[in-house]
Amino acid sequence: MALPRAWMPLMRSIARSSIRKETSSYLFKRQNLRYYSSKKGSEQQYVIWRPYLRLAIGVPFIGALIYSMITENVTETEAPTIAEIDEALKRQSKINEASPMRLRMEKLIKDQQKKITEELSRIDGKDFRADTWTRPNGGGGISCVLQDGNVFEKAGVNVSVVYGELPRPAIEKMRADHKSFVGSDVESLSFFAAGLSLVLHPHNPNAPTVHLNYRYFETSDPKDPINGDRNWWFGGGTDLTPSYLFPEDCTHFHQTIKEACDRHDSTYYPKFKTWCDKYFYIPHRGEARGVGGIFFDDLDADFLQTSSSSQNPQETLFSFVSDALGSFLPSYVPILERRKDMPYTEKQKEWQQLRRGRYVEFNLVYDRGTSFGLRTPNARVESILMSLPRTASWVYMDPVSGTRTEAAAADEGLVDVEETARERELLDVLKHPRQWA
Template structure:
């Protein structure tokens, strides 16, 4: 379920991507047992976890390409739908390889007007993942005058191609991911990829008058490990370089600008890649780039969690993690365009909009880490930009 206003504002970073009134096909979810207040010693969950011998789909380049990958005779919106569903399934399988106590709950919904569906998959209160969401949305509809105006104001190319007086329809398919691990040493991560197509009213059979891809992935650690940051960025750079060596530096800089808590003078995390309105190559070339970029997320992120999820931690690390999660929530609620537009949309599906927020967070008055401490090292990293791919 897509927040149309949010999408038209160029959303990709936020979970406002997942909102539109829909009829649920599943029963209300019963809450799982909570670790909070259970009386178990802090970090005791580590004793019951074993690192997996292998993680599926890490070597995405060696996996045979699915049929939709090269099926140029199939409409692009159908191929994008197949891609986001595929990315959802592969990431869920990889994440569940690490999690011993929970499985993702699949919550499928349909739009009341019959113009689309979504699948919200959430794992909550696990031993490894405190909260993880992997959502897909595939919908179509009519652009409102306000949504069209927002699109034209955002992008000069869009303004040149779309008339302010015509009526347009749209199709969109996307996948949005946010993962909050339990261990403070394991970083939070976000991924979003989507394709948006615009058609003249009543003329979808003639093809889109314009279409673009958007998305990206970024990493938000509470504790900085340079090798993790380098691995994440180098993996994304490799996926970008296979298609255009200009992509990674351009999209990394864009990510650093967008995911910023300006009021704090810091970025949300240590970045990654982010892009929107991408239409600089043929749809076929861009589709293959998005396939590789979206697939590389498992290789970039899941092995980092596997490496950090068994590290012992104390209340000090847990408190710092919760403080950093508070900053994460600040960005999503204050700056993220998708979340803001989604919350203003009548009939919005609030549960899906706020899926990106952590299960727990903390705000301490005047929290100032000791200079030279591991917590201070993280602060220094998010108050500047680093070429992690070269580190």
């Protein structure tokens, strides 16, 4: 059995006070549970290994581990999972720069969730409702949702932290995205994922919808889950979806994000802005979801080698992600403040509803996170679908945003070119993304 060297000092300190011989064999017994996707035609089989017991009080499993090491009675126990080690570390000491990135990312997104929801509550005048949930095989999250508020129709700010096992097809996909991928020849691979997701849908059609997601992903070396090399990467971004175009809003949003990017690497903003335009695109409508922002994925050590020199790539990228996430409130709140109380007409509200229909189309048909989430067994569906707007509508052959060309519609007298100028202005920018910063 590979000794978890890195945790030895911690384990020794715990071992002194909490060796519990009687729990050792019981604690590490496991049960195999198989879940099958219920969708017809899907041959894929998800296998989830669920620890039989969750840690109850204290850190008895570490004690048991130490005990078995001391007595050399190691044949009947299994190594603790990463989830169990992280749980113990969190109880043992405060998270700091020496902590594993998993715990630092978890702390970052939880701190930001608190800060963001407090600020949004202040603006709306209504509190977020917070739901804390756990996953049977490790991890959990906090979903904060403010619904039918004064400013927001629906606002969701969710943290999720997941410890799980990747099935073979997911491993194949990840190997394709990462040059040096450890443990690519196994049937299943332990993973950790932590992310903050945010979607805000204000009532006022002049105030834009905004989306943000920052995430960290890690997989272990199956031969040595504790001390072996890890695959890890960051992903994320934020983008703005207005129903009506205010160029100064787009410039402010992009400029604020660009400044955060530029503090780390001047190539980031142009690269991630283009990536965002490409990702948030609705092919069947031939238009972007909104006016973009930044988007990136699979940012690992290899990415950094081609981009800039760094002694500690993980640290460098974490610092960038922290800063990008920190730029969210200053990028969005000033826009919200100046639009949330603007007068609007019923016609403008209906246009916003059509734009929300497009938002639903993108999220349900193309968004990889939503698609992956809905097909994951035991996923918390309510948290995944909090991104959907409170209300949306669809119109067949809408004279402005439908398939027909504007010229054809105008010819038929269905579109008053002057009256629909502002709606057409938005469509134009969705079909031809601009440089805003």
